[in-house]
Amino acid sequence: MDASVIVVGAGPAGLMLAGELRLAGADVLVLERLERPTGESRGIGFTVRTTELFDQRGLLPRFGELDTSTAGHFGGLPLDLTVLGAAHGAARTVPQSRTEAVLESWARQLGAEIRRGQEVTGLSQDAEGVNVTVAGAERALRARYVVGTDGGRSAVRRLVGFDFPGTPATTELYLADIRGVDLPPKMTADPTAGGLVMVAHLPDGITRVIAAERGTPPARRTAPPHFQEVADVFKRLTDTDISTAEPVWVSAFTDAARQVTRYRRDRVLLAGDAAHVHLPAGGQGMNTSVQDSANLGWKLAAVVRGTAPPALLDTYHQERHPVGRRLLANTMAQSLLILGGDDVAPVRDILTELLDHPEVAHHLAGRVSGTDIRYDTGGGRHPLLGVRLPHHALDHGARRTSTTQLLRTGRGLLLDLADNPRLRHRAAPWSDRVDIVTAALADPPEHAPLATTAGALVRPDGHVAWAAPGAHHDLPTALERWFGPAR
The missing domain is CATH 3.40.30.120 (Glutaredoxin)
Structure with missing residues (x-):
């Protein structure tokens, strides 16, 4: 065996999993297709539950001073996260590149091996392990288990043949991180505005803009859009010209929603975006991915170290697949609220009224923050069973x-x-x-x-x-x- 566990993909999910495996005493090899980290901001910030998880591992100080907030939203409708009574707020402005750097440093410090420029092109498994073919390598690598954390276009998911049903994309949303422009923070999802506009301030003088014209079908892209496309949409929606700004990163995403039917196929498992894709409403995608790895890491380590039977791995699917299903449901609901037209206005109005009720506000805040997760740990009457141990x-x-x-x-x-x-x-x-x-x-x-x-x-x-x-x-x-x- 080249490693007990091979993790394919060095994004937040893969690096978190590598750290968790090493913390529990399992050896791990991470294979990443890219030669070096992209440095792109991508997912921004942490939900309340992810902040708690990082604190649980003593990682929060590595991020430096965090800009935390008790304000959230559900489909553009404001939420007060203080109703959760959590020890932490949500961290708002940590770019994904910083999250990956912190997690990679932690994983390496614990002894994880991370190899970049390693594109996985083949997988085959038998009763004892998994063979992993890497492009250009003289021989296949072998591990007892393989975990695909290689994103929404996962090669592991495709090579092993995981079913990936769901709904196709109907709308394309543009994103650009820019410099040299002065825009006030805003979020507009008013049906009369013709679409969605979001503006947020990030560290280092960067402004993030997201824009989507209602009813615009997604393009078939093999490369990111040009910044001028983003500027044109932003101008049509806001009558503000940002074309003279300096683009730092430009991307496009859609409202497609898919989830694999099983998170495990024998010795191959999936976590993060490899297992579920959706509209990234409120940054829930990256955060749920990190939480997938926190659930899987200790279980997989116990199995490869021989202290627990392989059946323990079945609880990973049993616990995290329902979380992913609820994630898709809440992001699809938010997509309707954000991208819907006049026909969705009555739903927005009713939800706005319902949010005045503390029970509703608490429920939706828990959904978008990840704090409402409760696993079936065997049953009983105690209110703590299945939930995360509160900080005290x-x-x-x-x-x-x-x-x-x-x-x-x-x-x-x-x-x-x-x-x-x-x-x-x-x-x-x-x-x-x-x-x-x-x-x-x-x-x-x-x-x-x-x-x-x-x-x-x-x-x-x-x-x-x-x-x-x-x-x-x-x-x-x-x-x-x-x-x-x-x-």
Whole structure:
């Protein structure tokens, strides 16, 4: 074997996965078609859930000072993210190039091998592993598992024959990052305006503009559009001339929505845009891709290290495919609100009224932020089961720590909040994979779920797999399900 896992694609999903695999002790080789990073801004910023994940791994300081916000939107309708009560806001202006640089540095620091200029042209798998053919190489590479994180035009998806149903593109949207122009931030999706216009300020004096004329079918492109095309559409929609600006990056995208039917075919798995494509409303695509990798990494590492059976990988599809399906549903709904004409105006009006109700505002904020995700971890009545462990300060002996800091190692966590020796004794046979920590809530909240929790088993991705009181299964059953047989 050249590696236990070969990851194809060095975008955010692939680099996050490489870091997660190395953190869990699995060796990984990343193959990237491009000779060097593009440096393009692409996906901008982090949703609340992705910010939490990066904090969970201690990565936030590497991004420098973040411009965070508690403002979001659903199809252009404003949302107040403070209703989520999250420890972090959304990070607004981090370009994807910076995200990739931070994740690559982290993955390499942990020991991941990343090879650029490696175009995968063939894949074949057998009962023991996967052969990967690289253009120009003298021999095929071999790994126990391969993960395709190579984007919306995934070669891995095509070579293995994953089904990729969905709806074709109906509209083309133009994007340009430009310098030398003074435009106020705005978002216009008014039916009378003839289309969509967005303007946002990015770091280093760059302004991002997005423009789409309603009813304009997508072109068959083999290269990005010329900046003049973007400027012409922007002029028709706003009567503002930006043609004299300096284009830094120009691209076009569509509202196509597709998702593979299975995220795993034997020893080959897909994550990120290789598994799902959609209108990039609110930057959810890149963020969901990073979250795919956070779910898969620790599971795949446990399987290749032999501490968990291959069946654990089935939970990746079971948990993340519904998330991708809901992602497509909410971005398609936003596409109708943003790109629809006069016939969609009544829907906008009703949604605007509904957002005055706290339950509706909380629901939609959770959808676009990724904080509403709840996995089926075995059933029970405890409100924390299946959700991500919330951030809270803890007293661990004489030391102050937090739930977030305890997850930095990438290991499982048994959090004993009632100083229960029996609980710790029952978890002891899994102590090679699970940290057993006795702590007390610092300044315990009155009504938060942690205030009434005696103990919680937390997976490496931060989701609660067992909690007391209220879980249907006993602790050893949950430990074996998620971390494999006891020593």
